Amino acid sequence: MVMITTSLDRMNELIGRRLSAKEYEDIAFKYGLDLDVDGNVLNFEITSDRTDLMSVFTLAKLIKRILGKKIDEKGIIFENSDITVEKTERPFVNCLLLRMKRPLGDLVDELISLQEKMDQVVGRKRRFAACGFFDADKISFPITYSYSRKEDRIIPLGFSEPKDFDFVLKSTQQGIDYGGLIKKPIVWRDRNGEVIAMPPIINSDKFSLTRATRNVFIDITGTDRSSVNLFTKILIENLGEIGSVSVLRPKYKEKEIDTNLSFDGKIFFLNSENIENVTGMKIPLDEAEKLLSKAGFSVKKEKDHLRVYSPYYRQDVIHQVDLVDDIIRMYGVDLLGIDEKRSYIKAMKSRYYHITEMIRDQMVGLGFQETDLNVLTSERYQFELTGLKAEDYVRIVSSRSNLNTMVRKNIFPEGIRFISNNLNKRFPQNIFDIGYVVELDRNADTHFSNRLKLMAMQCGADADLTFMIQSLKILMRNVFGKEISIDEENDSPFLIDGRRGSVILDGKSIGIIGEVHPSVLNKFGVNMPISMFEIYL
Numbered sequence: 001m002v003m004i005t006t007s008l009d010r011m012n013e014l015i016g017r018r019l020s021a022k023e024y025e026d027i028a029f030k031y032g033l034d035l036d037v038d039g040n041v042l043n044f045e046i047t048s049d050r051t052d053l054m055s056v057f058t059l060a061k062l063i064k065r066i067l068g069k070k071i072d073e074k075g076i077i078f079e080n081s082d083i084t085v086e087k088t089e090r091p092f093v094n095c096l097l098l099r100m101k102r103p104l105g106d107l108v109d110e111l112i113s114l115q116e117k118m119d120q121v122v123g124r125k126r127r128f129a130a131c132g133f134f135d136a137d138k139i140s141f142p143i144t145y146s147y148s149r150k151e152d153r154i155i156p157l158g159f160s161e162p163k164d165f166d167f168v169l170k171s172t173q174q175g176i177d178y179g180g181l182i183k184k185p186i187v188w189r190d191r192n193g194e195v196i197a198m199p200p201i202i203n204s205d206k207f208s209l210t211r212a213t214r215n216v217f218i219d220i221t222g223t224d225r226s227s228v229n230l231f232t233k234i235l236i237e238n239l240g241e242i243g244s245v246s247v248l249r250p251k252y253k254e255k256e257i258d259t260n261l262s263f264d265g266k267i268f269f270l271n272s273e274n275i276e277n278v279t280g281m282k283i284p285l286d287e288a289e290k291l292l293s294k295a296g297f298s299v300k301k302e303k304d305h306l307r308v309y310s311p312y313y314r315q316d317v318i319h320q321v322d323l324v325d326d327i328i329r330m331y332g333v334d335l336l337g338i339d340e341k342r343s344y345i346k347a348m349k350s351r352y353y354h355i356t357e358m359i360r361d362q363m364v365g366l367g368f369q370e371t372d373l374n375v376l377t378s379e380r381y382q383f384e385l386t387g388l389k390a391e392d393y394v395r396i397v398s399s400r401s402n403l404n405t406m407v408r409k410n411i412f413p414e415g416i417r418f419i420s421n422n423l424n425k426r427f428p429q430n431i432f433d434i435g436y437v438v439e440l441d442r443n444a445d446t447h448f449s450n451r452l453k454l455m456a457m458q459c460g461a462d463a464d465l466t467f468m469i470q471s472l473k474i475l476m477r478n479v480f481g482k483e484i485s486i487d488e489e490n491d492s493p494f495l496i497d498g499r500r501g502s503v504i505l506d507g508k509s510i511g512i513i514g515e516v517h518p519s520v521l522n523k524f525g526v527n528m529p530i531s532m533f534e535i536y537l
Helices: 007-017 021-031 058-066 107-122 165-169 173-181 223-241 271-279 285-294 319-333 351-365 379-384 412-420 465-480 516-523
Strands: 001-005 034-040 041-047 077-085 092-098 129-135 143-147 188-189 194-198 215-222 245-254 265-268 298-302 304-310 428-439 448-459 485-487 497-504 508-516 530-536
Touching: 001 007, 001 058, 007 041, 007 058, 021 041, 021 058, 041 516, 058 223, 107 129, 107 223, 129 194, 129 223, 165 173, 173 379, 173 530, 215 223, 215 412, 223 245, 265 285, 265 319, 271 285, 271 319, 285 298, 285 304, 285 319, 351 428, 351 448, 351 465, 379 412, 412 448, 412 516, 412 530, 448 465, 465 497, 465 508, 465 530, 508 516
Parallel strands: 077 143, 077 245
Antiparallel strands: 001 041, 034 041, 092 215, 092 245, 129 215, 143 188, 188 194, 265 304, 298 304, 428 448, 448 530, 485 497, 497 508, 508 530
């Protein structure tokens, strides 16, 4: 969730109308936004799927659309630049230039707020992408993005004297919070050799924005090409409401670090049946065309369907259902009819429910805590870090998140990932998860099948394989009345040889058990042993 807080007067200024707080509440209810009014303060809560709504500027633009005001869409401007990008561990870089007709003044605070929201939400706390805002007129071009040199110094934000990078990492809050994101300092350096910034950690105070700034240089850097490009597009959409934004073309030292930034939208085909299946209403295509155009889509009617082009910054639109969602919101969710069903059946708990509840009770009794681990994940966590072969798994063709590219095939990588994100918590950490994995199945209509699994994991200085074997035997005996055995003939690459095995039930393998190999733990950044098992239910 993103909270956008502004005043009633400021919002009225941006939309060019004088509306009351009650009128904003009506607009929010009609569109399906959460709004809390506190006197003259408007607090809008934006759901995480609308990543383009990151500032009061784009929120005001949306409200103008809802009110039916004409929006002048700006084209994308590209400019050549004196910017050189060398390869680093955060290799992907885009650059923008915001030109203002007048000094920033109070806009400084709104830009800083936008930057912080973008870093936290879109950049995932700067891990995958981050941005910096600088006074362009203070920078001596050409500039270079590269690893730091021994003699480099920076004047950190809030300081007046140059400091070395060791000081930044240990004595500034930004260094403490984000220093772990890089192994070696990366810098922007100007023509005079002065350090402009140390992405993604801190900017130089000398080049920071002030109320007198008229031209803003923006860098977007990161580890993931898709995240950096999405970050850039959302910034352009937000900043385009306050000035002229140009995309500056850097000179990339190597071809593979080019972000290949594109502003092509996605194409969808929508017919009356698509709309009726979702809404239960017969909305004529002519009306749907007007509503989608009002929402910012480019629409062309073709015989019995609409050809719809999504805006470049709307990464949340991946299916016809998302188009219908925008139609409903522009139509007004308050106007949708409710078709009450009068047919009732007696509900009963399924066998699946009873079994999983029994497993949960047993696992908690054995000292484990239940988690709800990621179902959508990536090849990096499932295969690259574990040493498993990337085969027979289900990829995601279109995803709202550029970080999720597949459905999990195994649960245990997500368990190690969970522990790696909670190293500051108390140990030992004994966790379990009951959930589905998705596997390729050539005999199924959809070519994949959902398989229910149980994964349990113990992490701590005293993590013990014997404890995991005993826990699994107790669980199988108490829940299923079955006895298991362990076959040590197992070649799982992520488990330690001699400390791994297959779980055998009625002569068949139903899963694996063992201690996670230190090389895998190192890749995940976990510095304590882990023992685990994962079985099919």
